[in-house]
Amino acid sequence: MGKIRQRLYVIAALIVVSIIALVPRNTKQRVRDATSGAMKDTTVRRVPINLGLDLQGGIHLALEVDQSKGPVPDCADAIQRAERVVRTRMDEFGTKEPVVQIQGRCRLIVELAGEKDPARARGVIQRTAFLEFRITDMKSLFKDALPLMDAALRKAGIKSRSTAAPSAVAQLFGGDTTKTARDSAADANTPGVLSSLLFQGQLPGEFLVPEEQWPLVDSLTSRPDVRAAIPRGLELRWGAQSESRGARAYRALYAVEARPIITGEELVKAVARRDPVTNQSIVAFQLSHRGARKFADETARHINDYMAIILDSRVQGQPPIIKSQIGANGQIELGTKPLQEASDLALVLRAGALPAPLTIVDERSISATLGADSIHDGVLAGVVGVLLVVVIMIGYYRMSGALAVAALTLYCLFTLAGLALFGFTLTLPGLAGFVLSIGIAVDANVLIFERIREELVHGKSLRLAVDDGFLHAMNAIVDSNVSTILTALILYAVGTGPVQGFAITLIIGIIASMISAIFVVKTLFLVWLYRRPDMINVAHKVPTANIRAALDNVGLLGADIQTFGSDTSYQVRARLGAEATGEAGTQAVADAVARALDQSVGTGQYQIQRREAVGPKVGRELQGKALIAILFSFVVTLIYLAVRFEWRFGLAAVVATAHDIVATIAFISVMHLEVSLVVVGAVLTVVGYSLNDTIIIFDRVRENLRKYRRQNLYEILNLSINETLPRSVLTHGTTIATTLSLLILAGEVIRPFAWVMSFGIFTGTFSSIYIAAPVLLWIEKRWPGEDARGARTFGSRAPAAPPVAGPPVTPSAPQPRAPQPAR
Template identity: 50%
Template sequence: MFKTLRGRLIAIAVIIGVAGWQLYSHKTETGEWLKLGLDLQGGMHLVLEVDDPDSTMTADAKSDMIDRVDRIIRTRIDQFGVEEPLIQKVGGDRLIVELAGIDDEDRAKGIIQESAFLEFNLVLPTAEFDQALSRIDRSIVATLGVDSIRALGRDVVDESDDLENLLFGADSAATPDSAAADTTAAPEEDEAESIEDALRPFSSLLFTGDVEGTYFVAAEDRPVAEQFLAMDEVQRAYPRDQKLRWGADLVAQGARNYYRLYVLEEDAFLTGEELEDATAQRDPQFNQSQVQFQLSRAGGRQFARFSGSNVGNYLAIVLDNEVMSAPVIRDRIGARGQIEMGQGTPLEEARDLALVLRAGALPVRINIVEERTVGPSLGQDSIDQGTVAGMVGIAMVVVIMIVYYGMAGLLAVGALGVYVLLVLGGLAGLNATLTVPGIAGLILSIGMAVDANVLIFERIREELDHGRATRTAVDEGFEHALSAIVDANITTLITALILFQFGTGPVRGFAVTLSIGIVASFFSALFVTRSFFLAYLSGKKASDPISI
């Protein structure tokens, strides 16, 4: 078929039609012919790293963790609805995430970073923990000293002033109302209170909670309390098999705001590993966002046994070490439950929580070590500049080819038009993403396509100078230039494949466009240009000169 001019022209027409159809069929709703990358349509570039502040993890352990993080983040982003995200492992402990077209960067980062570790713990009475408060206070004073405690904002005096109180402690869990009582006390009472605070740095922060198993901590005192609770000495002073966890919501009491501090059983009786599904909805009765969850069959049986034996107790639903809600167990609970998100929480936040719960918990904390955001306007500027550069480049090529090679140059320009259509159709057909480096690769491959024509035309000129007939000179020119064109294109193609294999986002975009351009330029130079030459020569005699 390709031995005749008619067959060649039909083949070219079919290929042009297929390329045009690929472009048309992949046109997006926004009117774009090609899928644009992060640097063209805007979006977010993140580099994530495994959090290992103490350098205790081995390289193999980090690599395994980042592989697991990769799978979970892919699931989360797929459910988030980002089209064609780039997620790539770099080294042994880093992950590159590129999200094109993202409007809400903070929400996307929250979905990526949230650990989403779900636990169900029994809330315990505070009685046993009350008895441990004196031990906790003594451990803080012994570890930090009075001066350090004063630096944290606690009003303290010399620890020897009240040795008896230090040794034997006191019941200090007051109520929030008592904290707001009359402050016009005598100087002696103020001094006594300062001494008590000095020797009870932690317990003096606590007030009796409004729910069984809870304390209140004033919102402004929470940073100090968190610093105390992070101390190993304090955690060793906890009652056996008990732990403290903060509540997620602020509670208003009078003129002050408080956080709940829950006393929980140390071991969770159930975790999010048994969770099968989670959906967000709004409670029609209280207009409050909530997440309904469904447990597996085994998890449902375990939940039913536990709830049946703890009717009347409080159950803490803990997400990433924060108590989201702590409802009373009023009856035996099966495989379904719900997480209350708190008054005023947007439904979108509940949807995000449901999303990360479905995707699973991250096995390790991850940090964002690099972040870049590209705005849509900057991306449009890149498109405009790339378009101008491409048009100027093509215009210069057209002028030079026609001026220098005459009619042969015009035939090469026609083949170049076919080449551009083939490249764009190939990008659309492969669903490839066009990036700024990709535009550079496209422009570079245009030059390579012209370079192949230059080789052919120079060989034809040499054959004509040797006295060959026009048709013979054209055939010999294409044949003798073939090896040089093949060598140049194959070596460049190998380089492009290496860039694609080992490069990251923008580099891979360049490699994809360059590879498609190389294949298209090879076809257009050796097949399309030759077909056009045959059509040009078909109306001439063998001895007629040609414009080249």
């Protein structure tokens, strides 16, 4: 009884620690005050389990340095500095617990849980926010240099569009040389191509360009020969927005000094507010003491000059005149822009400038409603699945099944506590790992119970049968769980974020299942044996055609439209041709879908709940890393089984698992399932199931090879498969019951996972019985080892004669060479 009491103390301690880890606790979050708009700290009480974006909704962004806007010598250093800036911005953005972390060397991951506006998040993160103050061209040096620029363009063969082009007849037969000379003289007197597009503004250094002509002027001023003609010490900067002069819109072009009088590095405070006089949005800023002294000295030297306020190479508003010396305070006028945009500008100014521009290579946004639906559907299906497992286990094993159900409850508690203690995030692929670990926990109990039943059939006492059952099942449990843990470690080391979430949950679940199956169940058995020593048994519907027609009208030809859950939910997959790649292509597709929905459904009559855009680079990385992870898991499995068994067993297990992967991929193709992160998690789960089942059969083969030394390998394989068949039926039957409940009751997000899992369990069971064993027999026949007894004959011989006396045996079991000693 003392040993049982010690076991109960350990179990009680584990339960107490798990409950403490899951007790809701107070956490601080940064939220925006609805009345003042300022950020403030608030305290909330919640269970300390982090949910992934696919469960609670939010935005996932993967960013890299944009090399197209200029080479960056060291992207790793740029990403490290950008991580600090982006983290500061996100801390004031208003999102609870933002995740900002570096992945690899040159990639930055940003996750904003609960955020509903992807466009605003992208703008705040990607904005360079480099602030500078420059004096405009007060001496009109740029205006005086315009003839030189026109001459450079004329020399390059670029003429004003107002010049009439020669006719085809004149080009063919040549024209009058006198007329050609007159035209050359006229070209010399007409305004140049650049001068004809620039109109002098109201300020020194200000030029106005018609809105439709500013891309042309920008391309002309970017030419090397034109830039060489710009006076030294001057640079050109465009206005941030167009201005209306009369009935026509113009874009301002400013010639400013190349050296700024001060930059935003000296800024210490920036606040957005409304101008009480004009009611326009402004950003009031304050400089540091050092910056204030420098700003005061520079503005004192430039009284009556015009100062351009430049943000991200764009002049903000019309440059004001410096009437007197300016100290530490100033403001940026944003005109009629909303106050929200002024608040975002103040936010990025406070956080500082990015060291390099960033581009989005992977984007996913999920609404909080869809995440809540996923949790609700998953919990409902999980409860139904667990109830089915409870019914099957208790119905088949009676009291032993009840003990296993009690241990399974503790297993769930231990797993959730492990996630909370180590701060891991639970995602949909993580739920897949949780389901797999539940199956492994049930499988361990079934292994133990079947071994206890076999020992009872051999005539052993109940107490001795329990001890031997746990002892003989230990090798199979340890081998299968260790191989699965090794596979999960490879997935965590090589895989990406979602695959890592699956691997972490699977590892914690396996450890918890081993504790519950090996330690807790045996303790409950000992308690029951001590008390009962006589125990014997162990919005509105829109036709899809209307949406498709609207998508065709905006250029999204051949879009894939499917109902998603209810009759009013749809899933659209589309692409604007082969050229629509990168961030611009993603935004173009999103805008086109929005226009089509406005036409077919009506503006404001729909809600985009989920948006995913995976660039080709990230897509290739996901495929490559998943493939590498699976290959590494094969290598690790082969090595482990070669150490625990021999290399022939490992090779047979790898071949059977490869069959399951190929068959599952074919099933995904036939069912036209989208290869999403959830489906990838399901495929990885199938790999774990298949390896686990094959290793358990091989462990029984190894045991029987040592036990029945007169039988050949063919007989041993048949015997081992028959002995483990009840375990396979029960284990996979309970797991399929869980996946079927997911398939019937879960939402559209989890349903592809349930489809793949249901098929994968079936094919995994099939390969463990009908592929792994025949492949092992063929390998032993082709490259015989010490266990290849009779493999070359490839046939069974007559079974051994039954003994005259002794304990009863199963009909299919060959008799050992020597009788077992009495115990």
